[in-house]
Structure formats: C-alpha cells, structure tokens
Amino acid sequence: GPSDSHWSYEDLGQWDKHFPACAGTMQSPININTETTIFSPQLRPIQLSGYSLPASQMLTLKNNGHTVVLKLPESLAIVGGYAQQYRAVQLHLHWGSPSSPGSEHTVDHKRFAGELHVVHYNTKYQNFEAAMTRPDGLAVLGVFLEVGRRENPYYQQILEHLPSIQGEDDEVYVPGFNIAGLLPDNLHLYFHYNGSLTTPPCHESVKWTVFNQTVMLSKEQMSILVSSLQTDDNSPLMNNFRPDQSLHRRWVLASFE
Numbered sequence: 001g002p003s004d005s006h007w008s009y010e011d012l013g014q015w016d017k018h019f020p021a022c023a024g025t026m027q028s029p030i031n032i033n034t035e036t037t038i039f040s041p042q043l044r045p046i047q048l049s050g051y052s053l054p055a056s057q058m059l060t061l062k063n064n065g066h067t068v069v070l071k072l073p074e075s076l077a078i079v080g081g082y083a084q085q086y087r088a089v090q091l092h093l094h095w096g097s098p099s100s101p102g103s104e105h106t107v108d109h110k111r112f113a114g115e116l117h118v119v120h121y122n123t124k125y126q127n128f129e130a131a132m133t134r135p136d137g138l139a140v141l142g143v144f145l146e147v148g149r150r151e152n153p154y155y156q157q158i159l160e161h162l163p164s165i166q167g168e169d170d171e172v173y174v175p176g177f178n179i180a181g182l183l184p185d186n187l188h189l190y191f192h193y194n195g196s197l198t199t200p201p202c203h204e205s206v207k208w209t210v211f212n213q214t215v216m217l218s219k220e221q222m223s224i225l226v227s228s229l230q231t232d233d234n235s236p237l238m239n240n241f242r243p244d245q246s247l248h249r250r251w252v253l254a255s256f257e
C-alpha cells in the first residue's frame with residue numbers, strides 16, 4: 001500500500017526513521033483538553049452531499065493489515081463547515097481489544113472503545129496523492145464509538161463482512177448504504193484542529209473534525225470489530241491506534257461552548 005506495511009504499532013518509535021514527518025510538531029492523534037479548547041462560533045455545521053449510496057453501488061472492503069478500509073466514491077463530498085470542498089477517499093476504523101478501548105483521539109484523557117475516520121481530499125488538488133502532502137490537503141471526520149444496548153444497523157453493514165476478510169489483504173464487495181448513518185446525527189458539535197495522518201507517512205496535511213457526539217454499537221458488534229481480523233503473521237489485529245502526540249503550539253477549536 002501507499003505506506004510500506006513493514007511498520008507496526010509495536011515499533012512506534014521507529015516510524016520517523018523511514019517517515020521523517022512522523023517526528024513533526026503537528027502530529028495526530030491528540031488528547032483534547034476541553035478546558036483549553038477555544039469556542040469558535042464561526043465554525044459552521046458539517047454538511048455532507050452524496051453520502052446516501054444505493055445498494056446497487058458495490059464498494060470494496062479490505063483488511064489491509066492495519067485496519068479495515070471501505071473505499072468510497074468521490075461522489076461523497078463535504079460541502080459545508082470547511083472553507084473548501086473535500087471529496088471522499090475511504091473510511092476505516094481504529095479499535096482496542098476485548099478488554100481495552102482503542103480510539104485514537106482522547107477527550108480529557110478518556111479513550112473511547114473505537115474511532116471511525118472518513119478521509120477526504122481537497123478538490124483544489126488533482127487527486128488524493130497530490131493533496132496528501134499539502135497543509136490543507138485532507139479533511140478527516142472522526143467519530144467516537146461506544147458500547148450501547150442496541151445493534152447499530154449502519155455499522156452492521158460493515159461488521160457483518162469482517163469474518164470473510166480475516167486475512168491481511170483479503171477484500172470483499174459490499175452493497176452501498178447511507179454512509180452518513182455511521183456519523184452522529186448532530187454534525188454541528190465538533191472539535192477542529194490541524195494535524196496529520198496517524199499512520200506513516202504521517203503527512204501534516206489533515207484538517208481534523210472530531211465530533212463531540214458519539215455513536216453506539218452493541219456489545220456483540222464491538223466484539224466482532226476487535227476479534228475478527230488478523231494481521232501479517234496471523235496475529236490478531238487489535239489496538240491499532242497511535243498514542244496521543246503533543247500539541248506543541250496548536251490550539252483546538254470547538255464549535256460549541
């Protein structure tokens with residue numbers, strides 16, 4: 001894949017040997033300290049377009065050895081909340097283990113069960129590859145996953161296929177569905193900051209939106225997420241989250257008080 005899969009979450013300290021950006025001062029994820037976020041009323045609600053896909057539109061779901069990735073058509077776009085238009089590339093998940101949480105961002109040092117990332121690129125650049133290295137190149141929407149009492153039908157559209165892509169590089173076709181169903185219903189309560197990809201090559205090209213409202217999955221769904229996939233040497237794919245990186249001179253904005 002785009003970043004050689006020889007890196008792992010075990011050798012985090014070595015990432016910057018091959019990918020120098022990983023040692024930068026605008027890295028992600030971060031801990032969001034709600035005491036020092038800056039209320040920014042100019043932040044508009046995130047508006048999405050084209051997120052509801054017909055079942056006739058098939059998407060590829062792949063275990064790439066680091067996470068499960070759903071490739072998205074460029075017809076999905078962020079049309080509000082960002083200064084420029086961004087189009088979808090893919091979405092993927094981060095999780096922990098049967099006994100521990102695995103979100104990437106934390107809020108007041110609380111780590112959530114998991115985290116969804118929907119990756120988009122700025123349409124002022126030719127394509128994703130050109131955008132990936134520019135400061136305003138990418139927009140990633142982050143959603144915290146929690147365990148609740150009911151099954152989440154939208155996440156089930158992804159989770160039900162995990163048992164059939166257990167091995168690294170396994171992939172399967174899944175029918176389209178309303179991708180917006182994976183996000184919280186309230187898209188105007190969010191944190192916003194400038195950061196990076198949380199995986200090598202760690203490019204500092206991401207304008208992050210982390211929603212304040214979480215989404216709920218059932219216990220059984222979370223169990224499928226943390227225990228279905230394997231990585232290269234058939235070891236369980238778990239705890240695929242990067243520890244939080246220091247903020248340095250950055251501020252985190254909040255669209256709410």
Ligand SMILES: NS(=O)(=O)c1c(F)c(F)c(SCCc2ccc(C(=O)O)cc2)c(F)c1NC1CCCCCCC1
Binds near residue numbers: 001066119197198200
């Ligand atoms: N949180 S994140 O957005 O930084 C992120 C991660 F944390 C990730 F862990 C990942 S997966 C690791 C990168 C990767 C490896 C293999 C393949 C492949 O075989 O197709 C593809 C990608 C991952 F894919 C992403 N997002 C990617 C950034 C990596 C390179 C380009 C792919 C689009 C966005």
Ligand SMILES: [Zn+2]
Binds near residue numbers: 117198
């Ligand atoms: Zn991610």
